[in-house]
Amino acid sequence: MESPKEYSNGEITVVWKQQLCEHSGNCVRGLPEVFRAKVRPWIEVRKAGSDEIVEQIKKCPSGALSYYYNKNKMEDHLKLVNNEEKSRFELEVDGHIAFIDYKIKDRKIYLIHTEVPAELGGKGIGNAIVLKTLHYIKDNGYSLVPLCPFVAAYIKRHPEWEAIVA
Structure with a gap:
């Protein structure tokens, strides 16, 4: 067998x-x-x-x-950093930084571009940074404008997040 x-x-x-x-x-x-x-x-x-x-x-x-x-998902232990100087949210994993570029205007956060280093590919880091960013947006009372195709696709797969879309 x-x-x-x-x-x-x-x-x-x-x-x-x-x-x-x-x-x-x-x-x-x-x-x-x-x-x-x-x-x-x-x-x-x-x-x-x-x-x-x-x-x-x-x-x-x-x-x-x-x-x-799975228990103890890696993304549960990752801390989202709002790097205001570079206008991006960041996750550092194994010495590499995944990020989402953003702009803020009128209590709206425009998510522009998501990037995950090749060394982190296939580990769910892209989904993790989007999810953590969406929680940040919701928890801080912003609305979302998902210009980034990766973020837009994530929301399409997880329609529970449509409530924060501007």
């Missing part, structure tokens, strides 16, 4: 038991950016939000897919 394969985006880990998989077409049709029939590895968990992936996994009729939430 083949051992299960695990795929993580930092927040959740998807567990796939190939020997039980009978209905992979359901996943491919339901969330094709994550479940890719002709690509290996066939599960790419960084292509959608965790909530979307969990909803698709719950539809698995064979039990081949399951998930669990």
